[in-house]
Amino acid sequence: MTSTSARSVGGPPMQGKTxxxxxxTNGIGRATAEALILQSxxxxxxxxNPEKTAEVQAQLGAAGFLLADLSLRGEAERVARDFAERVGxxxxxxxxxxxxxxxxQESREGIELxxxxxxxxxxxxxxxxxxxxxxxxxxxxxxxxxxxxGGKIRWNDPEFKTGYSAWAAYGQSKLANILxxxxxxxxxxxxxxxxxxxxxxxxxSGFGRNNEGLGKLLKLVQPLSxxxxxxxxxxxxxxxxxxxxxxxxxxxxxxxxxxxxxxALDDAAAxxxxxxxxxxx
Numbered sequence: 001m002t003s004t005s006a007r008s009v010g011g012p013p014m015q016g017k018t019x020x021x022x023x024x025t026n027g028i029g030r031a032t033a034e035a036l037i038l039q040s041x042x043x044x045x046x047x048x049n050p051e052k053t054a055e056v057q058a059q060l061g062a063a064g065f066l067l068a069d070l071s072l073r074g075e076a077e078r079v080a081r082d083f084a085e086r087v088g089x090x091x092x093x094x095x096x097x098x099x100x101x102x103x104x105q106e107s108r109e110g111i112e113l114x115x116x117x118x119x120x121x122x123x124x125x126x127x128x129x130x131x132x133x134x135x136x137x138x139x140x141x142x143x144x145x146x147x148x149x150g151g152k153i154r155w156n157d158p159e160f161k162t163g164y165s166a167w168a169a170y171g172q173s174k175l176a177n178i179l180x181x182x183x184x185x186x187x188x189x190x191x192x193x194x195x196x197x198x199x200x201x202x203x204x205s206g207f208g209r210n211n212e213g214l215g216k217l218l219k220l221v222q223p224l225s226x227x228x229x230x231x232x233x234x235x236x237x238x239x240x241x242x243x244x245x246x247x248x249x250x251x252x253x254x255x256x257x258x259x260x261x262x263x264a265l266d267d268a269a270a271x272x273x274x275x276x277x278x279x280x281x
Contacts, residue, residue: 014041014240018063018089018136022046022070022125023097025056028143028200031232032094032239034060039240044087046070046079046097070097070121071107073280080128090132092239094141095122098173104164111280112159114166118173123180123277130193137192140184141238144177144197144251149261151175153269158276176273178251178260183270185249194248196238200231201254 019036023029024045033043037060045065047053057065064086068079083090098118105113111120126140133140151171154160160169181197188195237255238244251260263269 014039016040016042017091017240018042018044018087019092019094019239020044020046020083020090020129021094021096022121024062024065025049025052026228028228028232028235029094029096030056030060031228032096032235033062035229035232035236036092036239037061041092041240044083069107070125071111071113071117072109073111073116073120073124074109076121076124077128080125084129084132088132089136090129091136091138092141093126093129093133093138094143094235094239095125095177096143096235097121098143100166100170102166104160104169112161112169114169114173115159115176118170119176119180120277120280122177124281126184126195130188130191133193134188134191138194139239139244140181140193140195141235142177142181142195142197143200143235144181145170145174146199146253147171148174148178148264151261152263153179153273155272155276175261175264178264179266179270179273180277181251182249182265182267183274186267186270187274189248194244194246196244196248197251197260198234198238199251199253199258200234201226202231 014036019041021029021033024033025047033045037043042063045053045057045062046068047065048069050067053065053067066079066082068075070076101113107113107116122142147170151174153172178197181195184195234252234255250257
């Protein structure tokens with residue numbers, strides 16, 4: 001069933017536009033998908049659970065879905081290649097999948113999960129889909145967070161092999177999202193691809209509730225949080241609004257350009273992060 005709040009979303013129709021959204025089976029990813037489908041976009045979902053992803057596709061009327069564990073580099077590469085082969089067209093890529101872990105965990109490939117899912121997945125999926133995005137002069141929308149303000153890239157230990165802190169790892173990953181966005185915008189300036197990052201606000205979704213300690217904290221602040229539909233508004237805006245046509249390398253909050261923390265404006269760090277990210281390929 002379509003929500004009333006999604007029906008009220010304004011903006012131009014997305015007729016003829018193809019959109020791929022990661023982390024699209026719940027939270028703001030699902031709300032973003034629903035709103036863009038209502039704007040007539042052909043929306044493809046990326047999820048991890050087969051049953052849940054198929055159920056959400058049916059409920060929303062999405063064009064299709066792909067399955068992947070994006071914390072795995074091979075899966076991130078594969079799902080992007082599968083999409084390119086199956087669909088062959090992409091106007092908007094929304095990198096939305098993410099998580100926070102109250103204790104240090106590693107993927108099956110041996111990479112710390114926050115770094116793998118919140119940053120490397122964005123980098124890998126986008127990189128693989130750039131040929132399609134160049135063809136359409138498309139948009140990349142990267143969901144970051146105000147948590148980047150406390151973030152710092154640990155160049156010698158980005159995976160927190162020592163001194164792990166959930167908030168420090170998360171803040172680093174959200175800073176990486178903005179630095180990646182800036183470097184991507186610079187590299188694609190002559191190809192017509194735009195890239196922007198955003199803070200969705202504090203959203204009362206399932207985020208973090210797989211972690212007992214963090215889940216308790218998030219439950220305490222839930223009364224002050226936004227709904228999924230409210231938190232999705234800036235993602236929807238960046239994906240669909242003509243107001244941002246040609247804008248790139250920026251950080252948005254509440255559908256407005258906002259200056260991020262100073263460390264997120266460091267272009268030398270953005271270049272260094274790109275090279276660090278490539279070292280994982």
